[in-house]
């Protein structure tokens with residue numbers, strides 16, 4: 457079977473769905489082809505930085521997202537033994553025009569998915585289509601999919617194809633045959649969600665430890681009636697990748713007890729990390745990987761966005777926000793030049809490539825988490841004198857401001873964007889189911 461669509465988006469994750477919403481809102485029809493047979497809420501916690509929230513606000517989703525997320529007040533960087541190095545106010549608490557949100561990825565994904573169906577109908581997305589190959593001929597791209605729902609093969613012919621198919625992108629592999637697999641950092645991230653008493657003020661994210669051994673903790677939902685709050689935890693540990701991790705497989709369960717043992721000493725007065733790990737329904741593992749930045753995401757009528765274009769370490773919590781910036785940029789460029797998709801895709805690349813690649817490299821250099829290393833070195837050299845901070849205000853400002861500038865969420869640039877017109881009024885799509893326990 458073959459069908460013609462103006463634009464096919466391969467991958468219905470965060471980048472793919474946000475691009476579809478942005479294209480439709482600007483009057484450009486498109487269809488999303490997603491490999492999963494069913495669209496169900498997957499993943500654990502994720503952070504949306506203010507620049508990502510801005511894109512979602514323009515798509516009319518801020519109100520719905522606010523109901524299923526926590527507005528992050530601050531990130532606290534803490535030493536191996538839990539001492540406060542720096543409390544970094546976030547989003548509106550830092551005077552920015554948009555909040556930072558901590559959210560279950562499944563909730564974010566569901567909000568995008570429901571909005572796409574409610575606004576543009578069930579045909580806007582075709583689940584169960586896994587891209588196998590693509591061929592470029594003249595003014596068309598012919599994409600061939602395995603039909604995982606009905607069996608057999610489906611062909612979609614498009615004027616343009618956007619690869620939003622994540623870190624193991626098949627679209628990227630077609631554009632760059634022979635490219636090596638994603639590059640490991642030597643760190644495995646164990647991840648899970650646990651109900652617990654609110655940590656600190658119930659709106660704070662904590663990053664405690666050093667690069668090779670740290671805990672990242674944040675609440676992703678407002679407290680329940682019984683006072684418990686869903687806390688996302690990521691326990692990162694340096695080790696050679698064993699058989700229990702695979703880039704691209706975000707749902708690989710591992711033995712909770714073994715991970716809790718590894719973090720047995722991370723018991724702080726604000727959170728008991730081994731207890732959080734033990735009380736999680738499931739513990740997932742994922743290798744911290746990225747790819748070397750490349751100098752082209754576009755080849756004529758085919759473009760890459762999100763993790764397919766620039767997978768990055770989740771240091772600095774920027775993966776989904778950079779994907780959302782891509783989604784906005786490509787939708788704007790296509791809407792500005794719908795008759796000439798190669799030119800539109802080239803304009804998108806000019807707008808985003810350098811900026812996103814810089815974030816990949818900044819994250820590889822540990823981004824704002826450099827503070828952890830600097831503090832660890834400082835403490836190893838001896839205890840600070842009474843009243844002396846672990847790190848000076850100048851050191852902290854230099855690290856945090858440099859990262860904000862690189863990632864594009866410093867206050868001034870967000871203020872300048874705050875007056876942009878909304879593409880869609882703030883509406884509540886059908887209620888997002890709450891995944892998890």
Ligand SMILES: Cc1cc2nc3c(=O)[nH]c(=O)nc-3n(C[C@H](O)[C@H](O)[C@H](O)COP(=O)(O)OP(=O)(O)OC[C@H]3O[C@@H](n4cnc5c(N)ncnc54)[C@H](O)[C@@H]3O)c2cc1C
Pocket residue numbers: 466467468469470471472489490491492498499500501502503561585586587588620621622623624625626647706707761762763764770775776779
């Ligand atoms: C199941 C899942 C769980 C995740 N959980 C977390 C998490 O807990 N925390 C976190 O920080 N990040 C998580 N991520 C990654 C995070 O969503 C991304 O890093 C970020 O949001 C950028 O989004 P993206 O749309 O570029 O990629 P992704 O969100 O990874 O989306 C890629 C999409 O493409 C689809 N796809 C892949 N190959 C094909 C193909 N050949 N044909 C058609 N479709 C294809 C995938 O099924 C997926 O829906 C998860 C990703 C996935 C897919």
